Amino acid sequence: MRRNLFLLACFLLAAGCGDSDGIDRYSVPKPVPRPYVRLVAAVLDDGPAQWYVKLLGREDLVAAQREAFDAFVKSLKPKGEKAEWTVPAGWKEVASPAKDGIKAEATFKAGDAAQPPLATVFRFGMKSPLLDNVNRWRRKDLGLSFLDEDGLKGVVQTVKAGDRDAAFVDMRGPGPGRARAADPHAGMDLKKPPAPRKGKPLSDEMSYAVPAGWTELGGRSGFVPTHSVIAVPDEAGAAEVKITKMAAFGDEKANLDRWRGEVGRGEVKTDRSTLDLPSGKAVSFDFAGDGKRSLVAVFQRPDAVWFVKLLGPSATVAKHKDAFESFVKSVQFKGAKR
Amino acid sequence: MSITADPPLAPASAGGPTPGRKQKPGPLWQCLQAAASLRLTVVLFVLSFILVFLGTLAQIDYGIGTVTKGYFRSWVVFIPFQVFVQFLQKFFDLHPSWRVPGSFPFPAGLTLGFLLTINLLAAHAIRFKLSWRRSGIIVLHAGLLLLLAAEFITYAWAVEGKMVIEEDQSSNVVFHSSGMELAIVDPSGKEDEVAVVPARLMRPGKTIRDERLPFDLKVEEWYANHRTRAAEEGEKNLADQGFGRTEIAVRTKEVSGVASDQRPDYPALYATLLDKVTGKEMGTWLFSSRWKPQEVAVGGKKHQVSLRFKETRRPFTLTLLKFSFDRYPLTNKAYNFSSLVRLQDPGLGIDEEILIRMNEPLRHRGETFFQADWITEETDEFGNKKGKEIGTVLQVVRNPGWTLPYISCVVVSLGMLAHFGIVLADFLRKRGA
Numbered sequence: 001m002r003r004n005l006f007l008l009a010c011f012l013l014a015a016g017c018g019d020s021d022g023i024d025r026y027s028v029p030k031p032v033p034r035p036y037v038r039l040v041a042a043v044l045d046d047g048p049a050q051w052y053v054k055l056l057g058r059e060d061l062v063a064a065q066r067e068a069f070d071a072f073v074k075s076l077k078p079k080g081e082k083a084e085w086t087v088p089a090g091w092k093e094v095a096s097p098a099k100d101g102i103k104a105e106a107t108f109k110a111g112d113a114a115q116p117p118l119a120t121v122f123r124f125g126m127k128s129p130l131l132d133n134v135n136r137w138r139r140k141d142l143g144l145s146f147l148d149e150d151g152l153k154g155v156v157q158t159v160k161a162g163d164r165d166a167a168f169v170d171m172r173g174p175g176p177g178r179a180r181a182a183d184p185h186a187g188m189d190l191k192k193p194p195a196p197r198k199g200k201p202l203s204d205e206m207s208y209a210v211p212a213g214w215t216e217l218g219g220r221s222g223f224v225p226t227h228s229v230i231a232v233p234d235e236a237g238a239a240e241v242k243i244t245k246m247a248a249f250g251d252e253k254a255n256l257d258r259w260r261g262e263v264g265r266g267e268v269k270t271d272r273s274t275l276d277l278p279s280g281k282a283v284s285f286d287f288a289g290d291g292k293r294s295l296v297a298v299f300q301r302p303d304a305v306w307f308v309k310l311l312g313p314s315a316t317v318a319k320h321k322d323a324f325e326s327f328v329k330s331v332q333f334k335g336a337k338r
Numbered sequence: 339m340s341i342t343a344d345p346p347l348a349p350a351s352a353g354g355p356t357p358g359r360k361q362k363p364g365p366l367w368q369c370l371q372a373a374a375s376l377r378l379t380v381v382l383f384v385l386s387f388i389l390v391f392l393g394t395l396a397q398i399d400y401g402i403g404t405v406t407k408g409y410f411r412s413w414v415v416f417i418p419f420q421v422f423v424q425f426l427q428k429f430f431d432l433h434p435s436w437r438v439p440g441s442f443p444f445p446a447g448l449t450l451g452f453l454l455t456i457n458l459l460a461a462h463a464i465r466f467k468l469s470w471r472r473s474g475i476i477v478l479h480a481g482l483l484l485l486l487a488a489e490f491i492t493y494a495w496a497v498e499g500k501m502v503i504e505e506d507q508s509s510n511v512v513f514h515s516s517g518m519e520l521a522i523v524d525p526s527g528k529e530d531e532v533a534v535v536p537a538r539l540m541r542p543g544k545t546i547r548d549e550r551l552p553f554d555l556k557v558e559e560w561y562a563n564h565r566t567r568a569a570e571e572g573e574k575n576l577a578d579q580g581f582g583r584t585e586i587a588v589r590t591k592e593v594s595g596v597a598s599d600q601r602p603d604y605p606a607l608y609a610t611l612l613d614k615v616t617g618k619e620m621g622t623w624l625f626s627s628r629w630k631p632q633e634v635a636v637g638g639k640k641h642q643v644s645l646r647f648k649e650t651r652r653p654f655t656l657t658l659l660k661f662s663f664d665r666y667p668l669t670n671k672a673y674n675f676s677s678l679v680r681l682q683d684p685g686l687g688i689d690e691e692i693l694i695r696m697n698e699p700l701r702h703r704g705e706t707f708f709q710a711d712w713i714t715e716e717t718d719e720f721g722n723k724k725g726k727e728i729g730t731v732l733q734v735v736r737n738p739g740w741t742l743p744y745i746s747c748v749v750v751s752l753g754m755l756a757h758f759g760i761v762l763a764d765f766l767r768k769r770g771a
């Protein structure tokens with residue numbers, strides 16, 4: 001009897017070990033498309049400064065607020081560093097959160113929907129290229145690929161807003177998000193191989209020799225403009241050189257903490273040294289974290305501070321350290337004397 | 339643990355010797371005796387210890403999923419000699435340049451579990467007597483069998499996945515990062531027709547033919563983890579169709595089981611598609627699990643083809659009403675994550691709002707939905723979250739055998755208590771006498 005039970009148990013064990021090939025076919029309801037996001041923005045010149053008014057939200061809700069937005073832009077009258085405007089009916093002012101240390105002059109909820117579009121007003125103390133801003137909005141707010149100068153013409157209209165001209169931008173897209181970011185080919189022509197998007201720095205104040213294999217992508221405008229970005233491709237993972245110009249060095253501890261934070265959360269090995277370069281003295285830092293590393297060179301100039309930073313996977317940065325040092329040595333400043 | 343065994347029972351029926359007469363045991367009886375051997379038990383235990391040690395070493399190079407599958411949920415595993423070198427490099431300062439090629443076969447978890455079960459069952463079939471004096475041992479062994487059964491149930495029926503929902507969106511789809519599949523979607527009808535091929539069939543050189551697929555598939559290359567880069571002009575490229583014409587997949591190391599950042603592996607597949615009727619090649623494609631579906635036209639029909647995490651669907655939907663990420667004041671440190679969801683299950687007549695928080699999961703239809711992660715507007719080049727939170731990630735877990743390890747521990751403990759209690763009582767009785 002017990003032997004029979006044993007044989008039965010063995011049979012059941014063996015029966016549980018079968019496997020199918022796993023190929024399957026089934027039907028599923030079609031996915032419900034996510035509502036598109038629409039962005040309407042107006043850029044008004046104000047002497048050396050610029051005012052940006054932006055309305056961003058669900059496409060249908062933005063459409064419902066378009067007239068109110070146009071009226072708001074027309075009502076905007078700069079007065080020095082401030083401005084006056086008339087808030088449309090149904091708009092409610094809310095707190096403007098600071099992002100990267102920059103705060104909007106005002107933020108409004110446009111309408112009373114559960115997730116209403118947000119209207120924001122910014123003043124920026126210097127002019128920046130419209131194409132860069134449009135491309136930043138396309139990537140960050142709409143989940144779209146970059147435009148070139150020709151493409152820009154299709155989304156911008158110059159309209160009289162009060163007594164001045166305003167550049168109105170109107171675009172729609174699927175919105176930012178992880179799933180959409182996974183497709184590197186949105187909007188690309190797959191018939192021709194993609195060329196790296198080369199660009200120019202924001203100004204000619206600094207010059208340098210870009211090492212072979214690196215590609216200068218050019219300047220990026222924004223609240224903190226980047227003078228130039230240089231791509232450093234490598235098998236071990238791409239790194240990037242960023243050149244930034246600031247009015248002052250700022251709080252040293254805060255800067256060091258931020259750079260340490262960029263390379264890891266754990267212990268970060270920090271080396272500091274002073275370089276005597278053809279372009280003058282510079283302070284250099286080497287931050288080695290968990291898997292990431294950065295090399296930073298800081299040039300103190302009479303009128304500004306220049307930061308040159310190589311950031312990327314440790315292996316890539318180690319491989320390109322010599323090239324980075326040659327790059328830093330090659331830096332020249334316009335009109336500078338030793 | 340020592341196992342006390344009685345002398346083998348004298349077999350009473352065919353195959354065994356008849357009492358009083360010396361007779362050679364039959365082949366079945368001999369097999370049973372061999373299977374019930376205590377020596378075999380010891381050997382199997384030692385092999386199990388070694389397997390656990392080797393499986394731990396393997397996580398230097400491989401992810402926990404790969405090791406679990408390869409070492410513990412397979413019949414045979416090929417152990418690379420290099421793991422021993424790595425062990426010596428780590429603990430005994432062997433030079434890091436040492437490399438030893440090759441591997442050797444070793445019985446994996448399924449083999450050892452199966453043999454241990456057979457060994458235990460056979461021992462009870464021929465050696466152990468049913469008696470009150472042995473009741474502790476029998477209960478203890480029942481607990482061990484329950485533990486083995488629990489692992490088998492987890493292997494066969496446990497489900498683990500993730501549900502990703504953006505705010506104001508609904509979902510009934512669970513993604514399983516432990517399994518990938520090539521999904522071929524025909525969107526031409528009222529509903530999407532989906533055919534899936536699991537990743538375990540993707541062996542380089544193998545041609546997959548199945549009537550449920552709109553085309554046959556010859557696997558050229560399979561990368562367990564990869565990244566992509568732009569193809570340079572004139573560079574040799576396996577793919578001549580789709581996104582792969584401009585992008586090259588580069589094989590990368592799997593995320594190690596001991597890495598501090600446990601991100602999933604992203605596989606890639608180079609496959610040549612073949613016409614089902616003519617057998618003619620339709621070109622070679624690169625399917626990256628980091629990409630959206632690519633369009634493949636077959637017989638005038640356009641199919642969306644992608645390599646994706648295995649998807650399963652539930653008969654109910656969760657709608658994310660609000661995701662909240664509370665931080666300690668004036669810091670960026672997380673205080674609490676929560677998802678306010680609407681659960682709609684027409685089959686059970688449920689339509690209600692539920693708050694899922696850390697340590698307060700939703701339990702529904704035998705599955706548990708834990709608050710696990712969140713998604714943001716974008717990620718930087720290193721995959722770190724950037725920008726506003728726009729959705730939630732719920733960990734979905736179902737394990738019908740999750741209580742069994744606890745029960746088996748209790749049963750084993752009771753068995754040991756009973757056995758030692760009986761032995762102690764015998765000892766005291768004999769001493770008293």
